[in-house]
Structure formats: C-alpha cells, structure tokens
Amino acid sequence: xxxxxxxxxxxxxxxxxxxxxxxxxxxxxxxxxxxxxxxxxxxxxxxxxxxxxxxxxxxxxxxxxxxxxxxxxxxxxxxxxxxxxxxxxxxxxxxxxxxxxxxxxxxxxxxxxxxxxxxxxxxxxxxxxxxxxxxxxxxxxxxxxxxxxxxxxxxxxxxxxxxxxxxxxxxxxxxxx
Amino acid sequence: xxxxxxxxxxxxxxxxxxxxxxxxxxxxxxxxxxxxxxxxxxxxxxxxxxxxxxxxxxxxxxxxxxxxxxxxxxxxxxxxxxxxxxxxxxxxxxxxxxxxxxxxxx
Numbered sequence: 001x002x003x004x005x006x007x008x009x010x011x012x013x014x015x016x017x018x019x020x021x022x023x024x025x026x027x028x029x030x031x032x033x034x035x036x037x038x039x040x041x042x043x044x045x046x047x048x049x050x051x052x053x054x055x056x057x058x059x060x061x062x063x064x065x066x067x068x069x070x071x072x073x074x075x076x077x078x079x080x081x082x083x084x085x086x087x088x089x090x091x092x093x094x095x096x097x098x099x100x101x102x103x104x105x106x107x108x109x110x111x112x113x114x115x116x117x118x119x120x121x122x123x124x125x126x127x128x129x130x131x132x133x134x135x136x137x138x139x140x141x142x143x144x145x146x147x148x149x150x151x152x153x154x155x156x157x158x159x160x161x162x163x164x165x166x167x168x169x170x171x172x173x174x175x176x177x
Numbered sequence: 178x179x180x181x182x183x184x185x186x187x188x189x190x191x192x193x194x195x196x197x198x199x200x201x202x203x204x205x206x207x208x209x210x211x212x213x214x215x216x217x218x219x220x221x222x223x224x225x226x227x228x229x230x231x232x233x234x235x236x237x238x239x240x241x242x243x244x245x246x247x248x249x250x251x252x253x254x255x256x257x258x259x260x261x262x263x264x265x266x267x268x269x270x271x272x273x274x275x276x277x278x279x280x281x282x283x
Contacts, residue, residue, distance in 0.1 A: 068271050075233045075251060160211050161234065164274045 029145040030094065036084050037091035038100070039142065039155060042134050043077040045104040049130075052108060053123050062120045065172050069127070069165065076158050083154055117176075124173045131166035135159060203227055203256070206277070208236045208249065208269070213277040221282050222262050229254040237270045246270075 030038065046069055053066035084091055107126060114122050138159045146152040201223040207214050209231040220226065230236050230249035238247040244265055247255050262283040269275035 071271065072234055075235075079233050157210060161272065164211070164272045168273065 030096070030142070031092070032147050032151055033089050033092035034094045034096070035142050035146050035155070036080060036089060036151065037093055037097050038137075039158065040077055040080050040091060041097040041100050043073045043080070045100060046073045046127075046130065047077070048104065048108060049111075049123065049127070052111060053119075056111075056115065056119045057123065058116045059120045059176065061172050061175060062124060065124070065127070065168060068168065072161055072165065076154075076161065079154055079157075083150055087148060087150070089148075121173075121176055124169055124176060127169040128166060128173055131162050131169060135162050135166060138162070201225060201258075205229060206238070206279075208232060208238075208275065211272055211275055213238075213269075213275050215277070217278045217280070219280040219282060220259055222259055224259050224281075225256050226259065226279070227254060227256045235271060236275065238267050239270045240265045240267045242266075 050066040050069040050073070053062060054070070057063045057066060111119060111122055111126070138155055143152060143155045143159065146155055201221070203225045204218060204220050205227045206218065207229045211232065211234070226238075228238050228247055228249055230251065230253055233251045235251055236249045238245065238249070240246065242263070242265060244261055244263070245257055245267070247257055249255055259279075259281050262281045265279045265281060267277060267279060
C-alpha cells in the first residue's frame with residue numbers, strides 16, 4: 001500500500017512531524033525507483049527554494065546559506081542521476097513525490113509575496129522544518145526501505161549532509177531573531 | 178681506531194635521521210564522507226599539508242584563528258605550507274560539523 005505510506009510521509013513533511021512516519025513503516029515500503037524519485041525531488045525542491053532566496057534574501061548569512069544549499073543539493077542530485085544511470089533504474093513518479101512538489105510550489109508562491117527581513121525569516125524557518133522532515137523520512141523510511149547498497153549509501157551520505165544543513169539553518173534562524 | 182669506526186656508523190645514522198627530520202615533509206589530510214581525517218595531527222613549521230577532498234561536495238579547511246582558509250572543489254586537492262606554530266582548530270565553512278585540529282610545532 002504505497003498510497004497510505006506516501007500520504008503519511010507527505011503529511012509528516014507538511015507538519016514536520018516524523019512521528020507520523022512510524023505508524024506506516026512496517027507495512028508500506030517504497031521501491032528503489034520510487035525512493036530515487038522522492039530523494040531527487042526533495043533535492044530539486046531545496047534547489048528551487050535556494051534560487052528564490054538568492055534573488056530575494058537580504059541578510060548576508062541567508063544568502064550564504066542559500067548558496068550552500070544550492071551547491072550541496074546539486075552535488076547530491078548529480079550523484080543520484082549518475083547512480084540511477086549506472087544501475088539502469090528509471091526513477092518512478094509516485095504520490096509522495098507529487099505531494100512534495102505540490103507543497104513546495106505552494107511554499108514558493110507564499111514566500112514570493114514576502115520581502116526583505118520577512119522573507120529571510122520565513123525562508124530559513126521553512127528550511128529548518130523542511131530538512132527536519134526530509135531527514136526524518138530518510139532515517140525512518142527511505143534508508144531502511146532501500147534495497148540497493150549503493151542507493152542506501154548515497155541516502156546515508158545525504159542524511160549526513162542534510163543534518164548539517166538543518167543545524168546550519170537552525171543557527172541562521174537563531175541569528176535572525 | 179677500530180672501535181672509533183664501529184661507532185661512527187650508528188652516529189652517522191643518527192645525524193642522517195636528524196637531517197631528514199629537519200627537512201620539511203608533506204602530510205596528507207583527507208576529507209571523505211564529511212569527515213576530516215586524521216582529526217588530530219602534528220606537523221612542523223615548513224611542512225606542507227596536502228588537502229585531499231574525496232567527496233562530491235566542495236569543502237574548505239578554515240582555521241578558526243585565520244591562519245589559513247583553503248577551498249577544495251569536489252574531488253580535488255590543494256596544498257599549503259605551514260608558516261606559524263600553534264594549535265590550530267579548523268573546520269569546513271560549508272559543513273561546520275567537519276572539525277579537526279592541527280598542531281604545528283616550531
């Protein structure tokens with residue numbers, strides 16, 4: 001039952017509450033092509049958010065943070081593309097990816113209405129929540145469900161780097177107050 | 178005379194060893210999977226540090242005291258020569274969780 005699983009992940013990402021993930025973990029496992037699609041989508045979302053921030057952010061720290069996000073997420077996604085090519089896997093679109101994309105475009109539109117310090121605050125707050133949610137999903141769902149060892153290892157590297165992003169975002173958020 | 182000769186070889190070796198130590202050496206510090214290793218290492222002024230980035234991410238080796246700030250592109254290496262003695266804590270500006278210490282002896 002992928003639908004139930006993906007609904008749980010999407011809900012968790014929206015509410016930034018990884019607790020919700022655990023209820024579905026035993027029964028619903030995404031496949032490797034779905035995991036690859038979700039991970040790649042999650043990266044693209046943060047890249048787009050960073051591009052928006054590069055245009056709109058006022059604070060030097062926020063601009064630097066956005067630059068870091070762009071650099072790292074592009075690097076991870078480049079690796080992900082190289083891996084799916086090597087493994088001859090076609091990433092498969094799924095309800096989780098769709099829910100994530102929909103939610104992200106809503107957020108982009110919402111942030112687009114803000115300017116200056118208000119934008120900076122909202123962008124960084126969302127980055128904290130977003131990385132928290134993605135890390136929760138990686139830890140409790142995507143990594144344990146991945147079958148291929150190389151995919152699992154890439155997700156683990158991703159988790160490590162995104163945990164750093166979360167801390168960095170929390171630090172920037174605290175400085176903005 | 179005989180005994181003098183016998184002693185001379187080990188003494189020469191000791192001097193040779195000292196001469197080698199006095200020469201600058203190259204020390205490798207690797208960044209892989211977001212970890213700097215070795216996390217702690219000693220070097221001497223004049224030694225060269227060869228920074229090796231094995232990750233697909235860009236990293237930096239940035240001294241907290243401002244002594245050095247090396248930027249490493251993904252999968253690239255760079256080197257720097259140690260000019261000042263001291264215990265230097267450094268980190269990656271992009272990934273501040275990556276931390277290590279370099280002890281530079283005079």
